[in-house]
Amino acid sequence: MSFKQFSSDQDVIDFVQTHTAVFNNSPDLTVTEIGDGNINFVYRVDDGAQSLIVKQALPYIRVIGEAWPLSQDRIRIEAKALKQSEESCPGSVPEVYHYDAASCAIIMADIGQYQSLRQALIERQSLPGVAEELGAYVAKSLFYSSDFYLSSKAKKSIVQDFINPDLCQISEEVYFWDPFCDHERNNVNTPLAARASEWWQDAELKQAVARLKMKFQNQAQVLLHGDLHTGSVFVDPSAEHKVKVIDPEFAFVGPAGFDLGVLIANYLLNLAGQSRAAGEPEERHAYQQVLLSDVNSLWQSLTESFRRLAAEHTQDPCLQSSDIVDAWLSELLTDSLGFAGVEMTRRTLGVAHVADVEQIEDEAARAEAQTMCLDMADLLIKHAGQFSGMPVITAAVGELSFCR
Ligand SMILES: Nc1ncnc2c1ncn2[C@@H]1O[C@H](COP(=O)(O)OP(=O)(O)OP(=O)(O)O)[C@@H](O)[C@H]1O
Ligand SMILES: [Mg+2]
Numbered sequence: 001m002s003f004k005q006f007s008s009d010q011d012v013i014d015f016v017q018t019h020t021a022v023f024n025n026s027p028d029l030t031v032t033e034i035g036d037g038n039i040n041f042v043y044r045v046d047d048g049a050q051s052l053i054v055k056q057a058l059p060y061i062r063v064i065g066e067a068w069p070l071s072q073d074r075i076r077i078e079a080k081a082l083k084q085s086e087e088s089c090p091g092s093v094p095e096v097y098h099y100d101a102a103s104c105a106i107i108m109a110d111i112g113q114y115q116s117l118r119q120a121l122i123e124r125q126s127l128p129g130v131a132e133e134l135g136a137y138v139a140k141s142l143f144y145s146s147d148f149y150l151s152s153k154a155k156k157s158i159v160q161d162f163i164n165p166d167l168c169q170i171s172e173e174v175y176f177w178d179p180f181c182d183h184e185r186n187n188v189n190t191p192l193a194a195r196a197s198e199w200w201q202d203a204e205l206k207q208a209v210a211r212l213k214m215k216f217q218n219q220a221q222v223l224l225h226g227d228l229h230t231g232s233v234f235v236d237p238s239a240e241h242k243v244k245v246i247d248p249e250f251a252f253v254g255p256a257g258f259d260l261g262v263l264i265a266n267y268l269l270n271l272a273g274q275s276r277a278a279g280e281p282e283e284r285h286a287y288q289q290v291l292l293s294d295v296n297s298l299w300q301s302l303t304e305s306f307r308r309l310a311a312e313h314t315q316d317p318c319l320q321s322s323d324i325v326d327a328w329l330s331e332l333l334t335d336s337l338g339f340a341g342v343e344m345t346r347r348t349l350g351v352a353h354v355a356d357v358e359q360i361e362d363e364a365a366r367a368e369a370q371t372m373c374l375d376m377a378d379l380l381i382k383h384a385g386q387f388s389g390m391p392v393i394t395a396a397v398g399e400l401s402f403c404r
Contacts, residue, residue, distance in 0.1 A: 006054075006056055013029050015105065016029075020052070020107055029045055031046075032046070035055075039061050053107070053108050053109070059072050071166040074167055075249065076101065077162060077164055078248050088140045089140040092244065097109070118230035118231045121270040124279070129237060131297040131298040136302070139306040141222070141225070142222050142332075143310065145222045146222045148313075148314045148319050172217065178349075179342075180209055192348075208338065215254075221253070224258050226250025226254070229262055230356075231354075257332050257338070260336040261338065261342070263298070266343070267294060268376055275403045276368055292394040333389075337393065341384070349374075379396060
């Protein structure tokens with residue numbers, strides 16, 4: 001069947017009414033396009049009492065148009081990854097009601113009562129329990145798609161199901177290529193120009209990034225979300241499930257440290273942003289301490305959950321050893337710090353920046369926060385293997401970024 005883009009509210013309503021019974025043929029449905037992302041169309045369908053979300057992938061990137069074609073297989077991958085997350089970590093994603101291959105669309109639960117973690121951090125909200133739940137989510141995502149849990153054939157089957165060449169190509173370019181050279185897609189704040197050109201000539205840095213890129217391209221370790229920044233994480237500290245993760249269209253089987261690294265980087269980007277954000281310095285500094293403590297809690301929760309899962313479920317006689325689990329977690333930490341540095345670089349010099357830093361209106365003040373991001377990225381990329389544990393790392397990055 002040929003693909004047809006939804007071109008009216010009625011198209012979206014017909015689609016929902018055909019494939020779900022949520023609205024029971026209610027005549028009073030409204031459709032709102034709520035997508036604030038770059039790639040797809042996202043609609044909320046609402047009857048005043050209930051609502052749901054429809055996400056449709058066109059054969060190109062939404063904000064660019066037909067000039068940048070993009071495989072619609074991404075929406076199959078997103079639907080499958082959401083279902084996989086629901087299995088490995090129940091309640092961690094919006095429920096998928098229907099995936100339709102012909103329309104390249106997903107119908108899913110509306111998590112409108114949740115707020116993006118990025119926005120919550122920008123507002124310096126207190127988020128009790130969120131970092132711990134995120135750590136458990138990452139641990140389960142890693143464990144249930146790793147060789148500690150899966151049979152040989154099941155592992156190969158997820159590698160096959162999540163081959164994602166178009167979106168991996170974008171990641172390889174925007175994380176590992178553009179921000180390490182003077183690329184036309186880059187977005188460099190004027191006062192940062194000299195620092196950027198030093199960055200592009202730093203051979204030690206580029207060697208370390210090359211090793212991380214090789215891992216990204218070749219190491220089929222676990223099923224990754226692929227885009228786990230704080231805009232893909234939605235939170236409601238008062239809910240039973242405090243965390244809901246959306247938008248896994250970049251999912252693929254890759255190196256275990258990638259998602260964790262991206263997540264940590266986004267906490268640290270907020271940390272740097274707080275140093276020059278609006279508001280009282282004491283309040284911002286106190287929140288920076290909260291952010292560092294959250295990163296420690298996230299890691300602590302992740303490692304506890306992962307060790308527990310391995311002790312309960314691992315059958316392979318060689319992988320059962322707690323020494324092997326410890327070694328795996330140690331490599332996870334090192335890799336994730338490197339990937340965190342790469343994510344911080346691309347959000348500072350590359351095409352897509354983050355609101356945590358971009359909201360600093362004054363160009364010079366923003367450049368100071370961006371310089372902190374690069375200082376942290378430099379430390380994490382070059383010295384990832386030299387830290388003895390997460391508290392040592394958070395103490396070191398705190399030194400580079402506290403409000404002064
Ligand atoms: N299940 C949902 N419930 C409520 N809101 C949602 C849901 N899914 C998406 N949204 C809203 O739509 C926005 C865009 O969604 P999403 O990030 O999935 O789209 P995208 O086009 O893939 O974006 P990106 O360019 O970041 O890849 C989200 O930031 C969120 O505000
Ligand atoms: Mg997306």
